[in-house]
Amino acid sequence: MKARDLFRVPDKFTLREEDAARQPLGDGSKSGDKERTDQVLERVSDLQTILYAQRKHKVLLVLQGMDTSGKDGAVRSLYSGINPVGLRATSFKAPTPLEAGYDYLWRVHQHVPAKGEIAIFNRSHYEEVLITRVLKQIGSKECQRRYGHIRDFERMLAETGTTIVKVFLHISKDEQRKRLQARLEDPKKQWKFDQSDIDQRKKWRTFQDAYEDAILATDADHAPWFIVPADSKPHRDLAIATLLLETLQDLRLRWPPPDAKLAELKIR
Amino acid sequence: MKARDLFRVPDKFTLREEDAARQPLGDGSKSGDKERTDQVLERVSDLQTILYAQRKHKVLLVLQGMDTSGKDGAVRSLYSGINPVGLRATSFKAPTPLEAGYDYLWRVHQHVPAKGEIAIFNRSHYEEVLITRVLKQIGSKECQRRYGHIRDFERMLAETGTTIVKVFLHISKDEQRKRLQARLEDPKKQWKFDQSDIDQRKKWRTFQDAYEDAILATDADHAPWFIVPADSKPHRDLAIATLLLETLQDLRLRWPPPDAKLAELKIR
16 A cells, blocks of 8 residues: 555544554564665666756655654754755745745745745744644634645645645654654753743643634645644655655656757767 | 864855865765754754744854755755754745835845844845846945945844854855756756856856855854855754754753743643
């Protein structure tokens, strides 16, 4: 079964019923998952070179998930195997005053992939219907309006040649507890800790509901959502790499036709 | 001897006398160089995490060199070992019409590192005193004026907390011939070939002179140039990784002081 089918969000679903620990790929061992991820990324890397050479398709990978769900780790894993020429990751933090002065798609639009590129969004425009809603900065009506903007924006991107893959990294509340605790106790991780991590954890259920709602409202065949179980880091990386591989395979990429005359040229 | 001393450009030098094949680091074997590069990058990666956590220093690595000298390869090597959070590579191509409408430092300034970041420039503002000069788009007087702009710009960056490392990847004319020929004959590399590669190769000597001149005019202790021999790819990667490691070591990076109260907090 393809990863695209294994992880695609069903028509009806609740995050409560999604198992964050399931590992449908790999053999259940960390070392096995890591080895397989390396193999998958090698194939991704080969296809990405063609993508870059052909300069026809654009690929956008959106990563969303609760704190500690492993967005940074997933980006790092992808960079370990893929040529950074033609790969571009953007982390969207809380908007700066400058950014907040514009509509909320403005800063995101600047970082969409160009022809031949794979762009990774580490958080994205979805923050504007998640944290803003949980903190009651926007109400239900405004949220629905934004779903509309997001759907329109993503359709435009798809119709102008962008293949969109949206991933929700799904961790359990207990796994998040362990990871936050480790941040606090390890002096080399404590700097990552932020009081807002705890505030947001207290609103766990409200966040999960906001995610469910946003995912269901914006899932589409041209902009599909995938729920990737993320309690296991190696399996999470394997799942994302495999989703990306299948996406590139479906594009049926081709080398630009070689020029026979050039092949005969002698450099002096 | 430190790599910073081994490769630092001397007060008087000519590229003609610089050996592009010398390998002062490592044991002379490709596998040995690769292994050592991995080890060096592991230490770079540890220090970069502190750099990122501390958010105090900024590091700018400028890569320049003739076609096929291995700028892309060097960037890829760095990304293979360093966490992409806090690492940002920008490739500067020929200016777009939009970019050309501004002064030539405008597009470059947008990509300098912020606090805690390492930025890599794959080509840079130096193109504006190299190719432009070789193609006689600017004369000697304008070129001198631009050296002044560049010196001022880099001094400002250094005085506002940026550690600058400028690397010239030095390949021999014969090694370039081999690499261009390989591009032509391999269908998987031919797309990289551009007629301008040959035009520029014909002006090899003029380019080398322009590099020499620009390097000597802009070398400074706060913005030093290093001549890295680049005929061997693994040794090139080892040399750049080592330069970066020594740079980070000199910054005497420290973890942000841990908060004892936080360490006692229990997450529920």
